[in-house]
Amino acid sequence: MQPAFRRVALIGKKTPEIAGSLRTLREFLRGRGCEVLVERETALSVGDGASTADYDAIGRGADLAIVLGGDGTMLAAARNLVRYRVPLAGVNQGRLGFMTDIALADMRESVGAILEGRHAIEVRSLLEAEVVRGQELVLRTVALNEAVLGKGTQGRLIEFDVRIDGEYVYTLRADGVIVATPTGSTAYALSAQGPILQPSVAAFALVPLNPHVLSARPVSVSDASVIEIGLVRAFDARVHFDGFALTDMHQGDRLVLRRSSDSIRFVHPPGYSYFMMLREKLRWSESMQPLPED
16 A cells, blocks of 8 residues: 655654654654655764755655654754645654654554544644844744744843734833744743634734733734834843744844744644643643532
């Protein structure tokens, strides 16, 4: 039987601990008739020099990329492959694993089902971000999880204003602000008391970080909106995207965010459920026990 994905790339956390799982999965895929490519830095870190490829070769040639690691590894792979539209599946060898939903113990069974065509594909939105200084474009990038404008090394509050589709919303003094996609709503934004957004919800969440007023609350806005955050006053401010791209922001700079025309496709094995994943990762079933009977 011809596999649903003929050429499969393996991308792993850059630690020797994944070597055994990677080799096991590589041989399993080959046994199913797949051609296997191992991302170059992954191969170097686990001492495997066979069939290596850089991200460009993976993007141009792979039908599927399987990521072994945690959400950080998945984020890095997604950012490198988004322009190629290669679908991604994740085997969790990290901690929480909101995006890497295949348990290590179920790796062969789940990947086997995906190769047999028994899978679901879920499309996730990204943020397109620009940092503008006067009339100059300082930085353009994308974010799968979030864009974060925050205070720098001096630890002093920054002041910024927010506009949605050109309409003034508020001016706030705070440690910063997170703008999260639905995927990122279970990442940094969650720890800042932001809302959890189901991936199919067409929205972004704006979550203030330690605001100087008690009335500042997270707000969800349409992902068709253009969000503009202007830095009004700051001694030291920085912006980062998924924890990767980082640049200093100066007083008067603007962070402009909109939904990207690109998207990420996640491949899920049979039985995947977003809310079941939340129950497991956030331990809702443990913390919400039924009340005792009278």
